[in-house]
Amino acid sequence: MDKVKFIMIGVGGMGREHIRRLLQVPEVEIVALADPSEAAVVDTRKRFPELAETDAYTDYREAIAQADADAAIIVSPHSLHFEQGMACLDGGLHVLMEKPFVAGSDNAERLIAHAEKLGKHLAVAYQRHLSGPYRYIHDVVRSGGIGKVNFICAYQAQNWLIPMKGTWRQNPALSCGGQLNDSGSHLLDVVLWATGLEPEAVTAMIDNRGAEVDIDSAVTVRFKGGAIATFNVIGSSNIDWQEDMSIHGEEGTILYRNHKIFVTKNGERRVTEVDESEFPPSGDPSRDFAELVLGRVTEAAAPASCGLAIARLTEAAWQSAAEGSRLVRL
Incomplete structure (x- = not known):
């Protein structure tokens, strides 16, 4: 793989920080924005004109199904992480998740096991x-x-x-x-x-x-x-x-x-x-995860x-x- 295509799930403040970092990696392309807030998407496009034509979805499941992506970064309220992470893995995507991962250790174990079963990378953005x-x-x-x-x-x-x-x-x-x-x-x-x-x-x-x-x-x-x-x-x-x-x-x-x-x-x-x-x-989790998906490192920093x-x-x-x-x- 010489290029990795990302879906951003959640484009609020921290989501935009991940976007800023990803756009500095030449081998990365952001192919979809997913957020139920239209205002958040509008603001993101204003801040990053290069995303003006990027597809946007109010439902992350539509983004997973329709965008031709390799990976997703999840930056949403914590209670949503598990469901969104499972859906991304089922959609064939590698997943980087904002802290604190998912709600509860039981869900964490289930998500990790599912990623291992599917052979997908799963990491946490502990910077x-x-x-x-x-x-x-x-x-x-x-x-x-x-x-x-x-x-x-x-x-x-x-x-x-x-x-x-x-x-x-x-x-x-x-x-x-x-x-x-x-x-x-x-x-x-x-x-x-x-x-x-x-x-x-x-x-x-x-x-x-x-x-x-x-x-x-x-x-x-x-x-x-x-x-x-x-x-x-x-x-x-x-x-x-x-x-x-x-x-x-x-x-x-x-x-x-x-x-x-x-x-x-x-x-x-x-x-x-x-x-x-x-x-x-110093580095950052977004770039580190892109390097992982590209095969340039063997394990995520976190x-x-x-x-x-x-x-x-x-x-x-x-x-x-x-x-x-x-x-x-x-």
């Missing part, structure tokens, strides 16, 4: 797998640069409660969860991906802050092998964004502070900042198994919080 700073952390930890990992503290704060009020993201029928399932999904994922650790038991305290979905979460995880992690996901913050991660190993420490990284190795006591020139190059792992961990946290912070074993 931190392609971000230079996070790739640096991944490479150092996975290579044993700080020794055996003992403790992780992951923190994310976002002004999410008020700005998202009244949107589908705070409608449980569409979002299938709140901040832990939204931006927090990235935080959970990057820790599991960077460390390679497998959760064993979870406890959690969660507050909805008057919303219909979770807003603030404090989650503690024990991993197989003995490492412990705390995840602090705050959606009621008044600051736009802050993300920190501290990984403590037997021989060193890595501190991530909003794109800045500080490290100690070989028993050093003082951390030093890592120059950005040492970070691996395969569907990553989405399944986060679904299981998130479900365990919700269960623990609902049962008075009871320990839930995975």
Whole structure:
């Protein structure tokens, strides 16, 4: 294959970001836009004049049936992902899905099994797998640069409660969860991906802050092998964004502070900042998936198994919080 043709399912804000990235890949062609909102399609065509003549559909099933496509990117409310993903696979398409993959681990397992049965690529758009700073952390930890990992503290704060009020993201029928399932999904994922650790038991305290979905979460995880992690996901913050991660190993420490990284190795006591020139190059999930379909890479940066792992961990946290912070074993 020397060219890959995409259907875009969902052309809102994040959908347009995927479009922007795909249009930078010469071997990619967007052959159909699917969105029930005519206004979203009109706005997309205004932003990207090269798509002015691209076929548009209000029903994604018509797009799958009529467009001559190889792959689809799904950027719709979370509750729709499973049904749309299955339909795309049945239509012979490879699928890249926005986080947090699908609603529930059962659906995740079914979708993965179906993709494997049909021989189709299935991936999740966890972009931190392609971000230079996070790739640096991944490479150092996975290579044993700080020794055996003992403790992780992951923190994310976002002004999410008020700005998202009244949107589908705070409608449980569409979002299938709140901040832990939204931006927090990235935080959970990057820790599991960077460390390679497998959760064993979870406890959690969660507050909805008057919303219909979770807003603030404090989650503690024990991993197989003995490492412990705390995840602090705050959606009621008044600051736009802050993300920190501290990984403590037997021989060193890595501190991530909003794109800045500080490290100690070989028993050093003082951390030093890592120059950005040492970070691996950054990429993006859209281009990475196109490269996968074109056969230029053998595995997606964030395969569907990553989405399944986060679904299981998130479900365990919700269960623990609902049962008075009871320990839930995975």
